[in-house]
Amino acid sequence: xLGSEAFREGIKAGDIVRYAAIGAALMASVQVVLGVAGxxxxxxxxxxxxxxxxxxxxxxLLYALKGVRFYILTRNLSDLRISFKHAALVRVASELFxxxxxxxxxxxxxxxxxxxxxxxxxxxxxxxSYYEVFxxxxxxxxxxxxxxAYLLLRGFEPGIMHVVVAASAATLTFxxxxxxxxxxxxxxxxxxxxxxxxxxxxxxLDRVTRLIDDYVIGFGSESxxxxxxxxxxxSMIGLTYLAAAVTGxxxxxxxxxxxxxxxxxxATLVTYMSLALSAIPVTVCGSGVMELTILVCSCEFxxxxxxxxxxxxxxxxxxxxxxxxxxxxxxxxxxxMT
Numbered sequence: 014x015l016g017s018e019a020f021r022e023g024i025k026a027g028d029i030v031r032y033a034a035i036g037a038a039l040m041a042s043v044q045v046v047l048g049v050a051g052x053x054x055x056x057x058x059x060x061x062x063x064x065x066x067x068x069x070x071x072x073x074l075l076y077a078l079k080g081v082r083f084y085i086l087t088r089n090l091s092d093l094r095i096s097f098k099h100a101a102l103v104r105v106a107s108e109l110f111x112x113x114x115x116x117x118x119x120x121x122x123x124x125x126x127x128x129x130x131x132x133x134x135x136x137x138x139x140x141x142s143y144y145e146v147f148x149x150x151x152x153x154x155x156x157x158x159x160x161x162a163y164l165l166l167r168g169f170e171p172g173i174m175h176v177v178v179a180a181s182a183a184t185l186t187f188x189x190x191x192x193x194x195x196x197x198x199x200x201x202x203x204x205x206x207x208x209x210x211x212x213x214x215x216x217x218l219d220r221v222t223r224l225i226d227d228y229v230i231g232f233g234s235e236s237x238x239x240x241x242x243x244x245x246x247x248s249m250i251g252l253t254y255l256a257a258a259v260t261g262x263x264x265x266x267x268x269x270x271x272x273x274x275x276x277x278x279x280a281t282l283v284t285y286m287s288l289a290l291s292a293i294p295v296t297v298c299g300s301g302v303m304e305l306t307i308l309v310c311s312c313e314f315x316x317x318x319x320x321x322x323x324x325x326x327x328x329x330x331x332x333x334x335x336x337x338x339x340x341x342x343x344x345x346x347x348x349x350m351t
Contacts, residue, residue, distance in 0.1 A: 033339045035113060040331055043300045044324050053320050061325045064270035068263045068329035073105075073337065075263070078256045079145070080104040082249060083124070086141045089245055091133045103127055106342035112335050121146055135227035140236055144249070147188055152253045153285050153292075154185040160282030173309045177286045180293060195233030199225050260284055267325045268311065275314045283310045303327075 047053070058065075080101030087093050087100060107127070110119035121142045128138035161178050191198075202225050210218045239245070261281025268275045275283070287306035304323035311319050 033109065033113060033335055037332065037335060040300050040327065043304060044327055047304055047320060047324055050320065053324060057321050058325060058328070061267060061270055061321065064267045065325050065329045065333075067266045068326070069333045071259055071263045071266070072330050072334050075256055075259045076105040076108055076334070076338075077101060078252060078259065079108075082145060082252050082256075083141075085245075085248065085252075086144060087128075090141050090144075090239070091128070091137050093128070093131050093133050095131075102341060102345055106338055106345045108334065109338035109342050112331060112338065136230075136232045139228050139232040140239065143192075143232065143236075144239065147192055148246075148249045148253045150185055150188045152250060152257055153289060154181045156257060156281065156285045157181040157289055160278070160285070163278070164282065169313050173290075173306060174286070177289050177306070181289045184289070184292065192236045195236060196230050197233070199229035199233055202229060257281060257285070260288075263330055264307070264322075264326055267322060267329065268314075268319075271315075271319055271322060271325075273311060273315045273319060273322070275311070279314065283307060286310055 081097075083104035084095075084097050084100035087095065104124070107120040107123045110123045113119065124142040124145075125138045128141060129135065133141070157177055158181065161174050164174065203222055206218065206221045206225065210221065258277070258281065261277055261284050264284045265275065265277050265280035268280055284307075287303045287310070290306050291303040293302070304327065307323040307326065308318060308320070311322055
C-alpha cells in the first residue's frame, strides 16, 4: 500500500467493499461450522439479540476510546492538527482493516498510510501507529499474566492457559526488543540490503536504503525518547486499561444472558486469552482460533460447551462492526480524509 499507486491515488470505495466481503465470507464459514457442530439454532441467537446489541454498542465505545488515543498521539507526536471528530472517524474506520487481515498488518499499516498522506514524516507515522500496538501488547500481557494467577488461585486451570501465558510473554518480549532495538535492526537491514543488491542498479539500492532510514531507523530513534515520556506513556496505558474493561464487557453481557457464571474480571481474562492466541498471525482476524479459545475457557465456568457464546460474540464484535467501519471508511473516503 505504501509508496504505490494506491498511496498516490488513495483508497476507493470499491476496495473497501472487496475487503469487507472477503473478511465476512471467511468469518461466516467459521461460524457455520461452529453452529453445525454445536447444533446452535437460529432461535437461540434471536433470544440473545438484546445482549448482542449491547455488546455491539460496547464494541463501538471501545473503538471510540481508540479514537481518543489516536487523537492524543497525533497531537503530541506530530505537527498534524486535525479535529477530534476527524481523528476519531479515521481511527474507528481503520478498524475495518484489522477485521479483514492478520494481526499487526491491517489497521496499523492503514494509519501509517493515512499519516504519510497527511504529511507526517515516515518515522513519526510508524511511531504513532506502532505505539498503539505497543501499549495494547503491554496491557494484554499484564491482564493475561495476572488473570492466569487469579484463576489458578480460584482453582481453575484451563489446559490452554499455559499456551496463552507463553504466547503473551513471547509477544511482549518480541515487542520490547523491537521498540528498543529498531535502530540497530535498521543498520543490519541496510548492510544486508547492500550485500543482496550489490549487483542491482544503484537507484534501487538507494531507494531501499532510504526506505529503511525513513521507516525503521527513523522509528527507532524516536521510540526510545517516547518511552521516557512518562506522562504520555502513563496516559496511554491508563486509557488502554479502560478500553480493556470495555473489551471484557463485550463478552460478559452475552455470557450473562446465557447464564454462564462468569464475572467481569473473568470475562475480560477469557477475552484477552482469546485475543492473545488470535493475535498470532496465522488466520484473518484470528478466525477459528478465537472461537476455539473462548469455547475451551468458558467451559470451565459453564460446565458445558456453550457453542452459542463465540457465535453471538462474533456477531457483536465482528460482523456488525465490519458493516459500521466499512460505512465510516466510505464516508472518510468521500470526505477526502484518506
